Amino acid sequence: MIDNNFDRRDFLKVLGWGGAAVALTGCGNTSVQDGKETVVSYVEAAAYVAPGISTYFNSTCAQCEAGCSVTGRVREGRVLKLEGNADSVINRGKMCGLGQAGVQHHYNPDRVREPLLRNGDKGETITWEKAYELIAQKLNGVSGDNIDFMTGTISGHLKVLLSNYMDSLASKNHFVYEAISPAVQRAANLKSYGVEMPRFHINKAKVVLSFGADFLGAWVSPVHFSQQYAQFRKGSDGQRGVLVQVESKMTLTGANADRWLVVKPGTEGVLALGVINALGLAGLSLPAAVAAMVKPYDKERVSQETGVSTDHLVKLAAILKERSPSLVLLGSAAEGYAHGSQNAAAINLLNQVLGNVGKTIEAAASVPFPQVAPSLGNSAALRMVNNRLADGQTKVLFTYGVNPVFTAPKETNFAANMAKAGFKVAFAHYLDETALQADLVLPLDSALEDWGTHIAEYQPDGVQISIQQPLMEKLHANTRGMGDVLLTLIKKNRAAEYAAFEDYYAYVRTALLQNKRQFADVGVDDEVFWNDLLSAGLVNVAGTSNKLVAKLASEIKLPAAVDTDAKFPLRLIPSVTASLRDGRHANQPWLQESPDPLTTIVWDSWVEIHPKKAAELGIVEGDIVEVESKNGTVKAQAYLFNGIHPDAVSIPLGRGHDAMGRYAKGFGVNPFAILDRVFDDETGELAMHETLVKISKTGKRVIVVKDEGAAGGNQHGKKIAVNIASDQVELSGEA
Amino acid sequence: MYRFIRFAILLMGLLSASSSFAADAHLEPLTTADDLGPVVEQPIEFPHNRHAKDMGINCIYCHTYSRRGNVAGIPPMQKCIGCHQNIESVRETPRIKKLFEYWDAKKAIPWKKVHDLPDFVRFNHERHIKRFVFQQNRPVQEVCGACHGDVKEMTVARRQKSLAMGWCMSCHEKEHVVVAQGGMPIGTAAYWYAMKKPAVKADGTVVAKGPNDCSSCHY
Numbered sequence: 035m036i037d038n039n040f041d042r043r044d045f046l047k048v049l050g051w052g053g054a055a056v057a058l059t060g061c062g063n064t065s066v067q068d069g070k071e072t073v074v075s076y077v078e079a080a081a082y083v084a085p086g087i088s089t090y091f092n093s094t095c096a097q098c099e100a101g102c103s104v105t106g107r108v109r110e111g112r113v114l115k116l117e118g119n120a121d122s123v124i125n126r127g128k129m130c131g132l133g134q135a136g137v138q139h140h141y142n143p144d145r146v147r148e149p150l151l152r153n154g155d156k157g158e159t160i161t162w163e164k165a166y167e168l169i170a171q172k173l174n175g176v177s178g179d180n181i182d183f184m185t186g187t188i189s190g191h192l193k194v195l196l197s198n199y200m201d202s203l204a205s206k207n208h209f210v211y212e213a214i215s216p217a218v219q220r221a222a223n224l225k226s227y228g229v230e231m232p233r234f235h236i237n238k239a240k241v242v243l244s245f246g247a248d249f250l251g252a253w254v255s256p257v258h259f260s261q262q263y264a265q266f267r268k269g270s271d272g273q274r275g276v277l278v279q280v281e282s283k284m285t286l287t288g289a290n291a292d293r294w295l296v297v298k299p300g301t302e303g304v305l306a307l308g309v310i311n312a313l314g315l316a317g318l319s320l321p322a323a324v325a326a327m328v329k330p331y332d333k334e335r336v337s338q339e340t341g342v343s344t345d346h347l348v349k350l351a352a353i354l355k356e357r358s359p360s361l362v363l364l365g366s367a368a369e370g371y372a373h374g375s376q377n378a379a380a381i382n383l384l385n386q387v388l389g390n391v392g393k394t395i396e397a398a399a400s401v402p403f404p405q406v407a408p409s410l411g412n413s414a415a416l417r418m419v420n421n422r423l424a425d426g427q428t429k430v431l432f433t434y435g436v437n438p439v440f441t442a443p444k445e446t447n448f449a450a451n452m453a454k455a456g457f458k459v460a461f462a463h464y465l466d467e468t469a470l471q472a473d474l475v476l477p478l479d480s481a482l483e484d485w486g487t488h489i490a491e492y493q494p495d496g497v498q499i500s501i502q503q504p505l506m507e508k509l510h511a512n513t514r515g516m517g518d519v520l521l522t523l524i525k526k527n528r529a530a531e532y533a534a535f536e537d538y539y540a541y542v543r544t545a546l547l548q549n550k551r552q553f554a555d556v557g558v559d560d561e562v563f564w565n566d567l568l569s570a571g572l573v574n575v576a577g578t579s580n581k582l583v584a585k586l587a588s589e590i591k592l593p594a595a596v597d598t599d600a601k602f603p604l605r606l607i608p609s610v611t612a613s614l615r616d617g618r619h620a621n622q623p624w625l626q627e628s629p630d631p632l633t634t635i636v637w638d639s640w641v642e643i644h645p646k647k648a649a650e651l652g653i654v655e656g657d658i659v660e661v662e663s664k665n666g667t668v669k670a671q672a673y674l675f676n677g678i679h680p681d682a683v684s685i686p687l688g689r690g691h692d693a694m695g696r697y698a699k700g701f702g703v704n705p706f707a708i709l710d711r712v713f714d715d716e717t718g719e720l721a722m723h724e725t726l727v728k729i730s731k732t733g734k735r736v737i738v739v740k741d742e743g744a745a746g747g748n749q750h751g752k753k754i755a756v757n758i759a760s761d762q763v764e765l766s767g768e769a
Numbered sequence: 770m771y772r773f774i775r776f777a778i779l780l781m782g783l784l785s786a787s788s789s790f791a792a793d794a795h796l797e798p799l800t801t802a803d804d805l806g807p808v809v810e811q812p813i814e815f816p817h818n819r820h821a822k823d824m825g826i827n828c829i830y831c832h833t834y835s836r837r838g839n840v841a842g843i844p845p846m847q848k849c850i851g852c853h854q855n856i857e858s859v860r861e862t863p864r865i866k867k868l869f870e871y872w873d874a875k876k877a878i879p880w881k882k883v884h885d886l887p888d889f890v891r892f893n894h895e896r897h898i899k900r901f902v903f904q905q906n907r908p909v910q911e912v913c914g915a916c917h918g919d920v921k922e923m924t925v926a927r928r929q930k931s932l933a934m935g936w937c938m939s940c941h942e943k944e945h946v947v948v949a950q951g952g953m954p955i956g957t958a959a960y961w962y963a964m965k966k967p968a969v970k971a972d973g974t975v976v977a978k979g980p981n982d983c984s985s986c987h988y
């Protein structure tokens with residue numbers, strides 16, 4: 035928002051003079067400072083270290099839960115750049131932009147550097163000894179039932195330590211919260227396939243029908259799926275894979291699809307049953323029970339409810355029938371409703387009748403050491419913690435890797451409820467919204483300074499245990515690794531058991547060495563094994579393979595029509611972008627300034643509106659519009675976008691922080707805040723797409739800061755880049 | 770009118786800004802009267818003459834990185850200590866006492882740069898050392914001395930040559946014709962100085978004078 039009347043021509047003139055002045059004084063080698071700059075040499079250097087020559091260490095990306103293994107380039111003791119580790123079956127030498135920004139998590143100038151104790155609304159620096167003492171004091175006499183530990187997804191030895199610590203406190207209240215998670219899908223998969231997260235083979239499918247699964251952007255394990263997608267596009271048997279994406283708001287994957295089908299929000303399940311019905315009519319044999327169940331979903335009704343034309347529906351069924359195997363995926367767009375589980379069941383049923391189970395969907399190997407397998411997050415955990423806080427059941431609250439004050443809908447009153455807990459400890463890298471509410475903030479080492487082991491939920495081949503190791507010395511003297519902190523805490527209760535471990539490093543090392551036989555050949559020396567492990571940065575174990583059980587859903591209840599409300603006529607789609615996700619990394623400037631792939635907007639939020647709807651409401655690009663739900667309002671710039679259903683508006687998640695440092699605070703708005711509290715009927719997950727809103731103009735208008743030209747993707751009929759629909763192209767003459 | 774006033778104010782502000790910059794420029798002159806670098810005061814007055822002349826120590830013994838990478842670097846302190854912990858005779862001299870103070874505190878010595886190049890220039894030590902010391906077997910002190918001067922006669926080193934591009938070219942144009950191997954990638958960009966497009970001899974060898982692309986040093 036640039037609000038001044040400074041004359042551009044004057045500015046250019048002055049700039050010209052300015053340039054001259056700079057050029058004049060800039061004569062000579064001004065950057066040469068003989069005798070001014072210091073050149074710091076090593077005190078002691080390892081033999082393999084030479085100034086100016088990089089060394090490489092493998093570790094694990096901690097930016098999301100996909101668990102990609104990375105190779106860090108280190109020069110003069112500084113980590114400079116991360117790349118994917120080629121030996122990792124998850125990411126095979128590649129990584130994503132979010133992962134790349136991990137170095138900005140490490141070097142972030144707003145990291146917390148000292149333990150802080152609340153004194154009024156200030157944080158006072160205290161020592162770690164004092165902090166540990168204080169925790170012991172506050173836990174003294176508190177029953178385990180009143181101690182809660184809230185974390186994000188957690189796996190590996192940190193999880194083992196944490197559960198042992200909770201055990202030593204006689205508490206069962208470890209809650210794993212992820213604001214954005216495929217929790218509905220896990221429950222549905224368990225019902226239909228017998229496992230929560232099977233392996234998907236996009237590369238083996240000839241058609242992929244994705245119901246809002248943004249597998250190229252933010253879904254489950256995007257780097258892995260991007261590579262599968264590349265193979266899928268090359269095709270097998272000379273047939274290039276066809277991607278059909280069904281969603282109400284276009285995702286990055288939708289933008290890459292051969293056919294993007296926009297559906298009325300929430301009707302994904304109806305469409306899936308309609309396709310099954312159409313497949314039956316086209317000659318695919320359906321089990322009798324299924325045939326009976328989908329009978330009412332004839333193409334006219336489905337077309338009317340979903341907004342997908344009967345023509346498209348029939349074509350979709352035809353291509354699915356013709357090209358087998360196919361793969362049907364299900365993403366957050368289909369899950370985010372009160373009937374999300376039903377949508378998911380309908381979509382999984384489509385996979386089953388197409389015979390994809392066992393071909394493009396297979397069971398993943400299960401982790402041979404269940405104690406290190408990931409504890410998976412969901413949003414139902416937030417609800418539980420919030421209820422406990424509201425009822426005063428939580429006396430001491432620990433938080434790690436979560437920011438519920440930011441991601442909880444305002445209506446939950448999370449911040450106020452959190453205040454009811456007598457003592458709140460935040461293990462944090464930054465002073466985010468949740469840390470600001472805490473009584474004690476304990477500063478953690480960055481992911482590039484810490485030790486650890488990670489096991490991702492999605493395992494494409496066997497089980498990969500990714501090793502996290504420091505890529506460089508700590509930047510700040512008084513930060514600690516989370517593992518070290520937990521070890522110190524647990525030693526207060528179980529000193530004898532943990533005395534042998536001087537630090538978390540020793541703990542991890544001992545634990546892995548104890549299981550050496552699982553990973554290495556007999557007779558390998560401990561030291562050799564450990565060094566090989568660190569240099570590889572990962573270890574693969576076969577894991578036990580399960581068989582999928584295909585269980586057909588017997589009943590799927592889909593609402594006849596999705597509710598609307600005269601007062602709030604539009605549906606809010608809080609979109610998940612590949613780089614900002616739930617906003618935990620919004621303080622990494624690379625993520626703020628890399629243009630959104632679809633709109634090219636940077637450093638700000640926007641409200642996506644269909645041009646037709648915008649015309650109806652008299653909104654043009656850059657209008658500041660107010661988006662109002664039952665629970666609040668946010669104001670942001672309008673962006674007209676053809677890739678959204680006319681009855682929906684979309685605001686990306688992740689921005690709108692009012693804490694978390696200079697690069698996060700004050701940029702954009704936070705749609706989490708205005709979400710309605712509607713939950714999935716079966717799993718109790720927050721139904722993220724169930725919020726109804728209305729929008730109005732505020733009368734202000736700004737220039738939208740974006741990379742694309744003023745006209746955006748709109749050519750205004752000028753035929754700048756001429757195109758033709760793919761079914762109009764005559765290819766028979768092509769070689 | 771209003772516009773003009775605003776413009777004038779801007780301009781004045783700018784001029785005063787740039788003139789104050791000029792007045793601020795109490796930077797040491799980059800070249801001294803004798804065309805040597807400035808005399809630099811170092812935390813420890815390191816006697817190059819004692820080491821390189823009296824003891825006859827090979828330059829590369831301490832500056833070992835010079836043959837391994839772009840930058841020569843300053844030797845790690847463990848190198849100094851490696852010898853000096855066994856040289857009792859000078860153990861109590863002021864400079865060595867200071868050295869051990871740093872060592873005991875495990876603190877790096879804040880040496881000042883004597884040879885600094887602008888950030889857009891990359892000089893490759895390894896290439897020069899490999900060629901002249903290891904291929905042509907020239908004496909090390911002569912090779913290093915070509916750019917660094919007669920270091921064995923100095924205590925604290927002082928820059929002896931201008932290290933500007935023209936000075937680089939004074940050798941590359943005349944003295945050291947580079948014979949590139951057959952398959953070496955040769956740029957076709959614009960050439961400065963005598964960085965002519967390399968000639969191809971009848972037997973297929975490519976003859977170039979010095980680096981033949983801007984990006985050989987500016988990357």
Ligand code: SF4
Nearest residue numbers: 095097098102130133
């Ligand atoms: S997908 Fe996740 S783990 Fe992999 S590189 Fe990207 S942010 Fe890191």
